[in-house]
Amino acid sequence: MRPYCVLLHRYVGLATAVFLAVAGLTGAVLVWYHELDALLNPHWLRTAPPTSTAQPLDPLVLRERVAQAYPGARVNHVLLHREPGTSASFHLTAPPGGKDAAPPENEVFVDPYRGKILGARRWGALSHGIHNLLPFLYQLHFALALDDLGLLLMGVVAVLWTADCFIGAWLTFPAPARGSNRPQRSWWQRWRLAWQVRRTGGAYKLNHDLHRAGGLWLWGMLLVLALSSVSFNLPQLYQPVMRTLLGMQADAPPSPRPAPAASAPVMNWTTARATGEQHMARLAKAEGLTVLRAESLQFDPSAATFRYRVRSNRDVGTRAPRTDVVFDATSGELLFSFVPTGKAAGDTVTAWLTSLHTADLWGLPFRLFITLTGLIVSTLSATGIYLWWKKRAARIAAIRGRRPGAPVR
Numbered sequence: 001m002r003p004y005c006v007l008l009h010r011y012v013g014l015a016t017a018v019f020l021a022v023a024g025l026t027g028a029v030l031v032w033y034h035e036l037d038a039l040l041n042p043h044w045l046r047t048a049p050p051t052s053t054a055q056p057l058d059p060l061v062l063r064e065r066v067a068q069a070y071p072g073a074r075v076n077h078v079l080l081h082r083e084p085g086t087s088a089s090f091h092l093t094a095p096p097g098g099k100d101a102a103p104p105e106n107e108v109f110v111d112p113y114r115g116k117i118l119g120a121r122r123w124g125a126l127s128h129g130i131h132n133l134l135p136f137l138y139q140l141h142f143a144l145a146l147d148d149l150g151l152l153l154m155g156v157v158a159v160l161w162t163a164d165c166f167i168g169a170w171l172t173f174p175a176p177a178r179g180s181n182r183p184q185r186s187w188w189q190r191w192r193l194a195w196q197v198r199r200t201g202g203a204y205k206l207n208h209d210l211h212r213a214g215g216l217w218l219w220g221m222l223l224v225l226a227l228s229s230v231s232f233n234l235p236q237l238y239q240p241v242m243r244t245l246l247g248m249q250a251d252a253p254p255s256p257r258p259a260p261a262a263s264a265p266v267m268n269w270t271t272a273r274a275t276g277e278q279h280m281a282r283l284a285k286a287e288g289l290t291v292l293r294a295e296s297l298q299f300d301p302s303a304a305t306f307r308y309r310v311r312s313n314r315d316v317g318t319r320a321p322r323t324d325v326v327f328d329a330t331s332g333e334l335l336f337s338f339v340p341t342g343k344a345a346g347d348t349v350t351a352w353l354t355s356l357h358t359a360d361l362w363g364l365p366f367r368l369f370i371t372l373t374g375l376i377v378s379t380l381s382a383t384g385i386y387l388w389w390k391k392r393a394a395r396i397a398a399i400r401g402r403r404p405g406a407p408v409r
Contacts, residue, residue: 002175005167012164014388017381019144019157023229024377026141030134031359031371037134038086044109044119044131047087056112059088060269065115066090066108073103076301078269080294081311088112091123096301107135142232155233162226168215204390211383214376221356221373228357231350246346249338266304266329273297275332276308279325283337289314295321304329314341316351317360 029036038045049056059078067075073092082088087109094103105120122128124145126136136145143150174190195216197209215222231238242248267275276297284291290313298307306329311321322340327333341348355361359370 002171005171009164009167009171010388012160012167013381013384016157016160016164017385019154020161021378021381022144023141023154023157024374024379024381026137026374027225027377028371028374029137030141031367031374033134033138040133041119041131044121045087045089046085047111047113047118048085049113054113056082056088057115060273062088062110062112062115063090063269066092066110066117069117070103070108073106074301076299078297080273080296082112087118151233155230155237158226158229158233159237162223162230165219165223165226169219172212172216204387207383207386211380211387214380214383218373218376221369222377224353224356225373225377228350228353231353232357242346242350246349247344248346248350249344250336251338266299267306267332269297269299271332272299272306272329273308275327276306276325279327279334279337280308280310280323282334283323283325283339284312287314287339287343289323289339291323299329305335312339314339316341317355317358319360320354320358322351 059080059082063075063078067073070092072095074095075090076093077091079089088111090108090110092103092106092108105122107123108120109118110116111118121132121135124132124135124139126132139145139150143154146153172191172194174187174194195213197213198205231242239248273294277294280291283289292311292313292315295309295311296307298309299305300307305326307324307326309321309324311318312323315321315323322338324338326335326337328335339347340351359367
């Protein structure tokens, strides 16, 4: 059994090493996405009030300003909360139907006090300049900057990584002692050696110990990163499994809805926000949750629905809340709601996995820890390749020593 696991660990590791090295390095940087993006683009992302008593404009007013400035695009998502000192950002999409091309810029930054457009970029397009570096790294991290193909590929890597976490941990366990009359140390005493790094003995032993001990030191966090990566990249696999094992809430209407009529009137954004607030108040009362702040309002033209999102005391992290109500954009009828924790175990686990992966917990110390973890993931990949290469060279040398002139395969 063990030899087969060694082979499996070796070749799964080789197949995923480069991908995990890229994910680890970019992930270590993306922990600081907002700070670094603001450092590169302070003229877009940083704003200050013109006077000490100035108040920011209503986000829906800012949305209207952007819609007027880009008449060929749609502004279907409004952030209702922003951090002090930052600009308001809006994402543009092409009109439904595919008649018009997507707008050349799809992320717009607005001064929240004056309503003035500060700048715009094509999110993630590194060819458009250094101001897109952080969005490009984000795309590289999740999908190798290859859109749907990269998303699928990194999802497969995440599945292999999850399985290899268990295989690699099992291989660190000491093999049963055989053929010795000497007193044997206990299993725990022998396994303790796997957690240690020898500082003498040459490069091979150092890399071997770093690979083995590094994987053990951070095994729990590595498994969290692997599983959460599956949830991000392969929800079509993750959600059915999690729903079967632990249960999950539906993230869509419980029954198919008829396609919205093209001529059906859609409520305006002010009415939609008020409707979302009313539905959320009822949800808070029914579920016993506390609304901490309004987060966003999003219109889905394909389903003619609005999604009103808040941060509540049932959210795990702070930057990506998921307490939602979704309602019909014409009638205002509540279609479904979503509570991130305390309602379905699968959703609770996923909320924690997501927040841990994105370092959205416990402030600066945990962000530093995730940065270090990303670097260690890359180190594990590099040491794994080094160990394979040295063993391969030793096997080749052994073959040539037994059979001079033998071809190497």
